[in-house]
Amino acid sequence: MLCLPTELIASSCKLPAGIANTLIIAEQRSFHLLRGSGIFPTLAKILKGNPRCAVKAAHVLSEILHVFTLEFCFMPCIEADLILTLIPLLESTDQEMLLHAGRAIGRICYDNRALQEELVRVGVIPSLVRILTDYAESEPLVHVALLALYNLADLDSAKEALSMTKVAEQLVKQLRRAESHERLEIVFEVLQALAENDALKVQLVDAGVPEVLSEILLRLQGSSQAEDTCIVKAASDLIVSLLLGGKKGHVTEHRYLHHIQTLAGTKRGARLIANFTKEMVRLLGVIHQLLDLLEKHMQSRDTSVQQAALSALQNLAVPAVSKVQLLEEGIAERIEALLRSESPPVQFKLLGTLRMLADGQADAAEILGQDPQLLSRLVQWCSASDHSGICGEANRLLASILFPSVSPLLSQEVVKAIQAAQGVKHLVSMTTSEHAAMQNEALNALAIASAIDLESQLVQSLHKLLRDDNTSPEVKYNSMGLLCRLLNSGNFILSSLFQVSQWHNQVPK
Numbered sequence: 001m002l003c004l005p006t007e008l009i010a011s012s013c014k015l016p017a018g019i020a021n022t023l024i025i026a027e028q029r030s031f032h033l034l035r036g037s038g039i040f041p042t043l044a045k046i047l048k049g050n051p052r053c054a055v056k057a058a059h060v061l062s063e064i065l066h067v068f069t070l071e072f073c074f075m076p077c078i079e080a081d082l083i084l085t086l087i088p089l090l091e092s093t094d095q096e097m098l099l100h101a102g103r104a105i106g107r108i109c110y111d112n113r114a115l116q117e118e119l120v121r122v123g124v125i126p127s128l129v130r131i132l133t134d135y136a137e138s139e140p141l142v143h144v145a146l147l148a149l150y151n152l153a154d155l156d157s158a159k160e161a162l163s164m165t166k167v168a169e170q171l172v173k174q175l176r177r178a179e180s181h182e183r184l185e186i187v188f189e190v191l192q193a194l195a196e197n198d199a200l201k202v203q204l205v206d207a208g209v210p211e212v213l214s215e216i217l218l219r220l221q222g223s224s225q226a227e228d229t230c231i232v233k234a235a236s237d238l239i240v241s242l243l244l245g246g247k248k249g250h251v252t253e254h255r256y257l258h259h260i261q262t263l264a265g266t267k268r269g270a271r272l273i274a275n276f277t278k279e280m281v282r283l284l285g286v287i288h289q290l291l292d293l294l295e296k297h298m299q300s301r302d303t304s305v306q307q308a309a310l311s312a313l314q315n316l317a318v319p320a321v322s323k324v325q326l327l328e329e330g331i332a333e334r335i336e337a338l339l340r341s342e343s344p345p346v347q348f349k350l351l352g353t354l355r356m357l358a359d360g361q362a363d364a365a366e367i368l369g370q371d372p373q374l375l376s377r378l379v380q381w382c383s384a385s386d387h388s389g390i391c392g393e394a395n396r397l398l399a400s401i402l403f404p405s406v407s408p409l410l411s412q413e414v415v416k417a418i419q420a421a422q423g424v425k426h427l428v429s430m431t432t433s434e435h436a437a438m439q440n441e442a443l444n445a446l447a448i449a450s451a452i453d454l455e456s457q458l459v460q461s462l463h464k465l466l467r468d469d470n471t472s473p474e475v476k477y478n479s480m481g482l483l484c485r486l487l488n489s490g491n492f493i494l495s496s497l498f499q500v501s502q503w504h505n506q507v508p509k
Contacts, residue, residue, distance in 0.1 A: 031072040034064070040080040047085050058089065058100035065107035077108050083115065090127035095141060098131060102144035106151065116152055125152070125161035132170040142174060146186050153193035163199040168207035175212045181227045184216075188234040195241040205242055213239050287316060287325055291334050303343045310338075310349035317356040323364060326357060332367050332374075339377045344387050351381065351393040358400040369401040369414030375421040382426040395430045396438060398423050402445035415449045424449060431465060431479075436472050439465070443478040 039060075046057040061082070065073055077083065082104075089101040105124070109115040128145045135141040149167075152158040171187060171194075178184045191209065194200040213235045220228045290309050297305040313331070316322045338350050354374075358365040368374055381394035402418065418424060427449075430442035462479045465471050471479075 028072070031068050034068075035072075035076050039064070040076040040082065044080040044082050044085050047082075047089065054089070055094060055097045055100065058086070058097060058104060062100045062103040062107070065104055074108070074112070083108060083118065084122065087119070087122055087124060087127075090124065090131070095135065095138060098135070099140050099144060102131070102141070102148060106144065106148050110151060113155075116155060117157060120152060120155060120157045120161055124148070125158060126165060129162070129165040129167050129170060132167070132174070136170065136173055136177070143183075143186075146174070146183075146190060149190050150186055150193075153190050156197075159194060159197040159200060162194065163197065163203065167194075168200070168203040168209070171204070172207045172209055172212055175209070175216075181231060184231055185234065188231075188238060191238055192234075192241060195238065201242060210239055210242055213242075287313075287322070287329050290316070291329055291331065294338075295334060298337045303341070303346050306338065306341075306343075306346050307349050310335075310346070310353050314349065314353040314356050317353060320360065323357055323361045327361075327364055327367070331357065332364075332371065336371075336373065339373060344390060347381065347387075347390050348393055351390065351397050355393065355397040355400050358397065365401045366414055368397075370417050372417070372421070375417060375423060379421050379423050379426065382423070392433075392435075392438065395426055395433075396441060399427060399430065399438075399441040399445035402427070402448050403441070418449070431462065436475055439471075439475045440478055443475070443482050447478075447482045 043057045043061050046053050047061075050057075065077075086101050086105050086108075089097055090105075092098055092101070105119070109119055128148050131141055131145040149158075149162075153162075171191060174183070174187050178187060191204065195204060216235050217232060217239075220232050223229070223232075290312050294306060294309040294313070297309075300306070313326070317326055332354075335350065335353075338346060341347055341350070354368060358368055378394050378398055381390050382398065384391045384394070398418065401414065424446075427442045427445050431439055431446070433439050433442070462483055465479050466476055
């Protein structure tokens, strides 16, 4: 009987069509001869009723499934009821039996979701975890158990079953024992799938998976080998997945902060920090690493690192104490090169970061408001009609610079600088935004700048707001306040005052 290795058939597509077809036909003929001999029912009978030969029968079945493609073996194995026959054998104390039965089950059910669900239903999960527990030092058995878990871990039913076991502890042991890149990769794959389940995520963190991953990162830090780079990437992604903390979306225990600090100078660490709450970022002390990371990738064509770092910095800029630290680190000067970026996502995140920095921080607003390069670019973005998000964020940053919530008493130099950069007209246009929040921000900023002779269109814009029945009371109140301030300044022509008086006459008494 001719038996062709699966690897040869798999690579037959590289051969001339005639030879490839011949090989496939030869495999089909060989398998039909094998099936015709009644081998599958015979093996099932031996496995069920002949303990003395069961190990050899499991070995034979495993080898048949290894030699021939699953396309041929699937139906004969189902017809012979081999799946349900093999499952009880996973409770054996004979390591050779466990090895062959485990391999056979894995090969029959590979890439077959229905059979995989059936395996979980009949209780294969506790058996696999038992193998990892009782035979943690046996490389072949651990490999079989891990491969099986890898194939099943995507199933919700498997995750639920695993959450009732101590699989987390066993996976930690295997992480510590793993010496080869291949073993690490398969454990990482299993962990990544399990981390999608909130209950398992908590178990993995409590079992110490982040600590072990951090040790691996430190051990491979600085390595330029391709395999080590892949391991570092996988370990970093795993830490991010685990420490984002399930439904709450953030780390809940301070004892894991050093793992994030280990990653702070990487894209994945920046992405992790970007998901933290402001209470957590205050404890990190990673501003310096993030700014270094941003500078390192400032000219990179791959803007994903820039976006991740800016997202993290934007979150860091929320607490007042962090704003001060960011200013001390010279954030305004260090990210100035990004003003030249042509990437809309980077532009949007840069504007958001600067706006959060200026919000409620007069010192930051004054620094940004006297930067000619920033103001020039900002005014350009205010007119970015093809990117409404960037346009809106640019206008909001301009308003934030003029009106930091902590102290509205900015220096006249900032007001003059914005006027010189032609920024006031955009704030005037912003008063007619469809968003009430943006209207209010513009009105507040213009109230601060009203000492400067603004364009006459401001009164017309305010007039339109006051006449519109859809304008919220808060916006009308701020509009009236700005008008009062403008009237007191004496800088507007009589026609503007006449428009206001017209609106006043139309108000119901």
